Amino acid sequence: MYIICIAAVLTSLACTNDSTPAPQEPCGFVQNAYGQRVSLKGKLLKLYFDSNFPTQYYNDVTNGIQTWEKAIGHKVFDLQEDPLPASSPTQDGVSVIYWLDTWDPALQSQQANTTIYWDGNEITEADLKFDASYYAMSDNPNNTTIDMASLVLHELGHALGLKHDDADPSVMATYLSTGFERRALYDSDLSHIQCEY
Numbered sequence: 001m002y003i004i005c006i007a008a009v010l011t012s013l014a015c016t017n018d019s020t021p022a023p024q025e026p027c028g029f030v031q032n033a034y035g036q037r038v039s040l041k042g043k044l045l046k047l048y049f050d051s052n053f054p055t056q057y058y059n060d061v062t063n064g065i066q067t068w069e070k071a072i073g074h075k076v077f078d079l080q081e082d083p084l085p086a087s088s089p090t091q092d093g094v095s096v097i098y099w100l101d102t103w104d105p106a107l108q109s110q111q112a113n114t115t116i117y118w119d120g121n122e123i124t125e126a127d128l129k130f131d132a133s134y135y136a137m138s139d140n141p142n143n144t145t146i147d148m149a150s151l152v153l154h155e156l157g158h159a160l161g162l163k164h165d166d167a168d169p170s171v172m173a174t175y176l177s178t179g180f181e182r183r184a185l186y187d188s189d190l191s192h193i194q195c196e197y
């Protein structure tokens with residue numbers, strides 16, 4: 001078992017103007033049509049739990065946020081304590097951590113998936129989705145599940161604009177073996193995140 005989780009991306013380009021932005025080094029980030037890194041650009045990402053997300057995993061989320069923010073050196077997430085009513089992911093300008101009973105068959109090999117939306121080069125929304133049935137089904141004593149803290153850290157990386165990194169030891173690697181903990185950033189993760197933030 002392993003995770004794959006992609007940052008599916010949608011972009012609405014600003015109106016064309018005379019000056020075409022110069023492309024940037026990727027530094028592990030999703031880039032827009034001009035080759036510019038896509039990120040929060042100094043804004044806080046206001047992030048909600050949906051009410052189905054189990055409170056037992058709240059700590060994994062706050063720890064993951066702390067790990068990224070420690071590397072960045074300042075706050076980037078604005079995690080809301082009060083959950084929103086459970087709903088389905090949609091592009092609505094609200095960033096939510098979903099816990100979904102119904103999982104897209106096309107994502108069957110993934111335990112989580114994050115979609116980011118941006119305008120220009122600024123992320124405007126990130127929706128983090130977790131497959132509830134995977135964790136319900138494998139809630140067993142044999143430690144055969146994907147480590148939730150590691151998974152959350154990875155998905156939060158997507159919410160910051162990072163894409164998969166399979167060339168280096170990285171929390172953004174596509175795959176994670178069951179029972180393996182990958183809860184700390186590697187040197188490559190630090191250099192990538194500090195390149196942009």
Ligand SMILES: [Zn+2]
Pocket residue numbers: 004005006007154158164174
């Ligand atoms: Zn991923």
